[in-house]
Amino acid sequence: MSDGACDNGEGDKAHTDEAALSARLQRLGERLARDRAARPSDGPVEDRATTASGYARGLRLSSDVVAGVVVGAGLGLLIDHWLGISPWGLIIFLLLGFAAGVLNVARSAAAKN
């Protein structure tokens, strides 16, 4: 509370105040330490479970891009075949498929964080 009281002699009361304050500070410190310890361990545990290994993650991301491009190209060829507008369907859907592949990767990479 007041530093003056401490200096001025009412030593007993000031002492208990100080003790209570330091006890509270200590409790707060303990609680903060516990919370801080709990928080980071929450994150990495989740992360370790979902990524498990870089090898799997790399394969996962690469198959995401490839899938987007392949589906885009396939859909483009189909549309060309149906509508007879070759090569425009392939060109447009291949580009869109590439964009979709990049979007897939961005999503699955962002899901980790």
Added chain:
Amino acid sequence: MQIDPIEQFQIKNLMPMLSMGGHEIAFTNSAVYMLIIVVVVSTLLIGATAPRAVVPGRLQSVAEISYEFVATTLRNSTGAEGMKFLPFVFTLFMFVLFANLIGLIPYSFTVTSQLIVTATLALAVFFVVVIYGFWKNGLHFLKLFVPSGVPWFFLPLIVPIELLSFLSRPVSHSVRLFANMLAGHITLQVFAGFIIMLAGAGVLGWFGAALPFIMVVMLTALELLVACLQAYVFAILTCIYLNDAIHPGH
């Protein structure tokens, strides 16, 4: 001595059963292994949970751990609403896991190294997502393709990209599992082939053969990891896709 690393993936027709519209429906070695997987998983789970002990024994622990594991994964990614899909996801996980693990036994056939099998599983997930999404959310399901906060003039570009991204899911979902299993088994076979080729080259070759032998031992351990990991990845992706069906709109 030549060893064909692809030979292990050949489908052999064990007995022709019936023909349907000109297509022969046969009982193949792939079908035999699928049957084995289903029988093994069923016996394991039914047998393990039969005692219903409060303090689980070893087998019951295996069953309980796998159940808890899939249930936690599903609850974390879809919330309580997704728990009605637990039987579906659990079945997929156990099937893929045991297909991968049984495939690691020498001379056995790996069901998940066939694209048609993984594609069927991935398409089943895809159609469950689409049908349940439309059934539960109606046309709101289409909000999945319209991310919020995008200016209207970008929509003609964004919506096709989102649509393609959605359509590419079963492809990456199935190819990932298939490619992992195929590549792993080919690598194992090639290195095992080196052992035989070197050992056939005389006494000096025996020492040389030790190197690929160590490699095969380590690769087998890696493949064990990959087998479990890919089953897990398949299950968690299923959960993520199901989450889109339950809560469309990011």
